Amino acid sequence: MIIRQQKNYLTSQFLSKISADGTLNIESLIVLTCAIFIASVGLNVNSTATIIGAMLISPLMGPLLAIGTGLALYDVTLLRKGTISLLAEIIISLAASTIYFHFSPLTYASQEIIARTSPTIWDVMIAFFGGVAGIIGARKKEANNIVPGVAIATALMPPACTIGYSIAAGNLKYFLGSSYLFLINCVFIILTAFLGVKIMKWLSYSTKQSKLFFLRKPTFKEFAIILVVIILIIPSILSANQMVNKTLVDQNVQNLVVNELGNVNLIKENVDTQGKIINLTVSGNKINAKKIQVAKANLTKYDLKGYSLNIVQVAQVNPNAENQLDRQVNNIINQRQHEQEQADEKRQQEQEKRNQEIRKLSSAISSVTAVSDNKNKQITLIELKKPLSKKRKNALVRQIKDKYPNINLVEFVQENIKN
Incomplete structure (x- = not known):
């Protein structure tokens, strides 16, 4: 009689690997910091390749798998290791990305940033199946590309950096969206690690009388x-x-333009799904009123019932007219710059004249300088040849402010005496 030995899926090598990957160490923190800055640059300049590179070296997966495994095996030590590592890495990620975006000269939200602010059910599915692949990849002894692939698919790094951007930009909407995406990824990777280890434990120690843990009545915690x-x-x-509704409406609007409005170029489309308003800006052949009325009457035909249609027609501009328009715009810009330079020169002359008049108020005044702070407050700095009494200074301040009410502050400094 042949006795088949039960296969052990929870090997010591697997548990040691999970524990090592979930342990906080200086190497992983350095790699994480580098990954954060790389991902932040990628998000900032809208570079998908750069973001993928950052995700490949990100060590964020390790602590999540450790937390899921610790929960499944009721291993408090492993759970504590993973939790401490995850919290430390999240803090470092947010701090590094916030610092980067605070000092970055590119302050606009790129498409890569915006893409991480509206999570959907598909992100949940990616995180779930990515977590399944991650726990299987962690069980393999040989080197494999599963875990790096999961790191790219679940995209833990970009939403963490987007949270940093949101903090630096003070954008609450982006902060909530990216935080939710990061939370989804973390929770479902932990959940799939938990389920995966539970299944491996059952497969390792199952008997005929045993039941699958998910077929029995769930406990209160479960x-x-x-x-x-x-x-x-x-x-x-x-x-x-x-998102699906908006995509369908956009597609229906495109069909409406092609079939009902004829040979026109759609310059801009703005669809308000809540207010049910469609605003179109088109150019090309002029659309007569009858064709517009027909298009409005056929909205129901394109599943746009209840929507109102507004069309703005822009005359098609030929190349010569476009060049002429560019020249006119450049002329206006140059004229405004010239006017600004003249205004600055006139203001400088007036300030110089005012400084000379202030200097004549007292023989103790060596020089007068007019400056403006970042709040556009007018400040006058008076350099003195010799010390003046407080009473005399107050009298000078009153004289100056009575004559020049737009001066907000008068400061006195002592002239440096050279030996």
């Missing part, structure tokens, strides 16, 4: 986890529904 997961998924489903 019920609470399921409830939290459902609550977490709901906003992503609503967001996905809005």
Whole structure:
């Protein structure tokens, strides 16, 4: 009789690897900091390749797998290691990305940043299946490309950097969206690691009498986890529904333009799905009023019932007219610059004249300088040849402010005496 030995899926090598990857150390923190700055630059300049490079070297997956494994095995030590590492890495990620975006001269939100601010149910699915692949990849002894692939798919690094951008820019909407995406990724990677280790444990020690842990009645803690997961998924489903609806409406509007308005160029499309208003800016052949009325009457035909249609027609500009328009715009800009330079020169002359008049108020005044601070306050600095009494200084300040009310502050400094 042949006795088949039960395969052990929870090997000591697997658990040691999970523990090592989830342990906080200086090497992983340095790599994380480098990855954060690389990802921040990629988001800032809208470079997908740079962002992928940052995700490849990111060590954020390790602590998440350690937390999921620790929860599944009730291993407090492993759970504590993973939690401490994750919290430390999140703090460093937010600090580094916030510092970068605070000092970056590129302050606009690129498409790569905006893409991380509206999570949908598809992001939940990516995180879930990525977590499955991650825990399987961690179990393999040989070198493999599963974990780096999961790091790219689940995209832990970009939303963390987007949170930093949101903090630096003071954008609450982006902050909430990117934080939600980061939370989704973390929770579902932990969840799939938890489920994966539970299944591996059952496969390693199962008998005929045993039951799958997910076929028995859930405990209170497991019920609470399921409830939290459902609550977490709901906003992503609503967001996905809005995105799908907007995409369908945009496609219907495109069909409406092609089929109803004829040979025109769609310059700008603005669809307000809440107010049910479609604003189109078109150029090309002039659209007569009858064609516009027909298009409005056929909105229902394109599943746009209840929408109102507004069309703005722009005359098609030929190349010669376009060049002439560019010259006119440049002339206006140059004229305004010239006027600004003249105004600055006139203001400088007036300030110089005023400084000379202030200097004549007292023989103790060596020089007068007019400056403006960052709040456009007018400040006059008076350099003295010799010390003046407080009474005399106050009298001078009153004289100056009575004569020049626009001066906000008068400061006195002592002239340096050279030996």
